[in-house]
Amino acid sequence: MSKKILIVGGGLAGTIIANGLCRQISSDIRKGDVSITMLGTSETHMYQPGLLYVPFGKIRERELFRQQRKILNKLIIFHVDPAANIDVEGKQVTCASGAVYGYDYLVLATGSRLVPETIPGMAEGAHWLYDLDGARKMRDALAEFSGGKVVVNVNAPHKCPVAPLEITFMLKDFLEEKGVWDKSQITYTYPIGRLHALEPVAEWCKPAMDESGIKYETFFNTREVDPQAKTITSEEGVTLDYDLLVTIPPHRGAEVISESGLGDGGWVPTDRNKLLREGSNDVFVCGDTTNIPISKAGSTAHFEADTVIDNLVSLLTEGRWARNYDGKVFCFVETGLKTGTYVWFDYKTPPNPGAPSQMIHWFKLAYNRLYWLSARGLL
């Protein structure tokens, strides 16, 4: 009897898992002993971290996209048919088209989405770069910007936790290059009592912001934006004026998760070591979709995906568990338009970022292309 693996989601996590499985069990798939089916929402696959460069004109849009079918191993069955209902009791997924797919093992990799509409005035008054449309609009706004008050506003929860800092420092360099920095002022706001969730990163960036003349406001959780008055107000009672508002909107998980009763806010309760849905032994959860208190980032998805691959292969071929996820995360941090650093940590090792350098910035630029090897399960 053929074993059916069903992957819901065609982002980085789902794609690495699908391709990684094929690299290890291709002979079983060819014999018909195993099948891998992916349910995606788009024909194209976007390199999301590349959006960081769009507002600053540092990347061409076409570099961000590949055809998902071409990234996937030919042995994978791929449907662009978004999941509409996930039934983990009945072990089946119903899609928007009405098609129903059963499974022996299910992988939930449905990712996260922006919900600026949950904060009054934010969608109307703010710019963001976490999706292509937003990044294009921010690029246009920056092209017209001739100086003034800029607020870079961070909301919880959000993915890619170093991106807000990258945006801030790159924005400063951009305004300098444009020749309007002397007429501008950047204020960075953050939800908790320091400038970044990672304490060593917060300790590094505070003097860096002081030296750059970037102001900051901590304990700032956005209550509302007034697009007419051009003000942003926090739950803590602070109001800031702005001429240009750049926000990292709050995120939620996929609607199909919450609507299927699998987790409030679209986040699936997940065992932090096994990456199995709590209460299931045949439902893996990977990437932003989990509720694990860990960074929602591409590298998290990558390291988790490697763990899921090993365990699925081991369960299918040896009938046993292979290994646990150790909480590893690795993130590049662009510290301007010409320098970068990196940070890594796991459940037992605290982060310790190094000094920024041009070489790490270049390596990050190289990774912008190496990403496609990661998605193919080669890197």
Add this chain to the structure above:
Amino acid sequence: MSERRIIDARGSYCPGPLMELIAALKLLQVGDEVEILSTDQGTARDVPEWTAKVGHETVESGDKDGHWYVVVRKMK
């Protein structure tokens, strides 16, 4: 009926206990509670400081079995 949700943020360096708490409160109803577990000693100080600023209630906090815990009630 109000509920209490537990967030086990022990060993979580990023986004960390307070950010997890802020995100969780957005999904809860007024009167619901969150108990956050943390191995970061700063949690016992940061969380009550934030709840006081924003108008939520710290119900209890302390340490047990080698970790810190704080219970917060959503007030608005």
